[in-house]
Amino acid sequence: MPDNSMADLMNGRVGDHVLVNGQKNPRLAVAMGAKRRLRLYNATNARFLRLAFANAAMTVIGSDGGLLEKPEATDEILISPAERVELVVAFDRPGTASLTTLDYDRGWMGPGRPKDAGLTLLTVDVSDTPAEGVPPLPGRLRPIAPLGAATVSRRLVFTETMAMNATGMEMGFLINGKAFDMERVDIVARAGETEFWEIVNQADMDHPFHVHGTQFQVIEHERDGKISKPPFLAWKDTVNVARGETVRLKLRQERQGPRMYHCHILEHEQLGMMGIVDVQA
Numbered sequence: 001m002p003d004n005s006m007a008d009l010m011n012g013r014v015g016d017h018v019l020v021n022g023q024k025n026p027r028l029a030v031a032m033g034a035k036r037r038l039r040l041y042n043a044t045n046a047r048f049l050r051l052a053f054a055n056a057a058m059t060v061i062g063s064d065g066g067l068l069e070k071p072e073a074t075d076e077i078l079i080s081p082a083e084r085v086e087l088v089v090a091f092d093r094p095g096t097a098s099l100t101t102l103d104y105d106r107g108w109m110g111p112g113r114p115k116d117a118g119l120t121l122l123t124v125d126v127s128d129t130p131a132e133g134v135p136p137l138p139g140r141l142r143p144i145a146p147l148g149a150a151t152v153s154r155r156l157v158f159t160e161t162m163a164m165n166a167t168g169m170e171m172g173f174l175i176n177g178k179a180f181d182m183e184r185v186d187i188v189a190r191a192g193e194t195e196f197w198e199i200v201n202q203a204d205m206d207h208p209f210h211v212h213g214t215q216f217q218v219i220e221h222e223r224d225g226k227i228s229k230p231p232f233l234a235w236k237d238t239v240n241v242a243r244g245e246t247v248r249l250k251l252r253q254e255r256q257g258p259r260m261y262h263c264h265i266l267e268h269e270q271l272g273m274m275g276i277v278d279v280q281a
């Protein structure tokens with residue numbers, strides 16, 4: 001494997017191909033009218049996947065933390081590195097259906113921005129023999145109780161730094177002005193307490209924020225003064241914080257002990273964008 005280039009260090013290493021279960025554009029055969037439950041996990045290091053299904057209908061049924069309250073039909077989904085989404089895809093038209101990528105600008109720095117659009121990740125051959133006994137999706141999947149009032153508010157500000165040193169340009173990715181330190185506890189939290197976290201991305205590129213030990217509920221996104229709410233309540237442990245965006249969420253840690261929160265792009269985390277939360281009794 002060649003060493004990371006400067007573009008890899010800045011953007012996170014993207015690689016040359018997107019594979020599905022280790023294969024390049026694998027094929028699946030289904031009968032017309034069949035439904036398939038697909039659990040998508042963006043296990044790439046640094047590739048943002050904005051996905052559509054040509055010739056098939058997608059319904060989101062789950063997120064990072066399991067089922068939603070009810071199925072939600074959608075035309076496209078964005079999954080940042082480490083995010084998951086669970087779909088039911090209906091193949092109602094004979095012919096070829098394919099999972100493809102759309103363009104997404106995550107604030108690529110420098111030259112060499114990969115072509116994100118027009119990749120075919122999975123091809124499905126839909127026969128003209130109708131499928132039999134396909135059950136409808138249930139209207140309700142499970143209840144999700146909203147996390148109640150928070151007793152603590154925290155603000156995490158993401159920034160980037162660039163400096164010249166003897167060997168060239170050096171990037172830094174910081175949270176509240178600090179690079180990660182294994183010996184430093186950044187946040188002390190109480191087990192069982194609901195907290196409000198505001199993740200402010202003042203950097204020039206998107207950062208998928210991930211926290212260990214629990215699942216959170218995104219309350220809202222704010223960008224250019226415009227506030228938007230997520231289309232549905234969901235449990236998540238990773239959320240993309242777009243450049244210039246603020247994401248507000250609620251979370252509760254139940255298990256005691258120290259653990260990490262970080263940007264899920266490996267190079268960003270290695271270059272500083274990580275902190276330690278210590279959960280105490």
Ligand SMILES: [Cu+2]
Nearest residue numbers: 207263265268
């Ligand atoms: Cu990042």
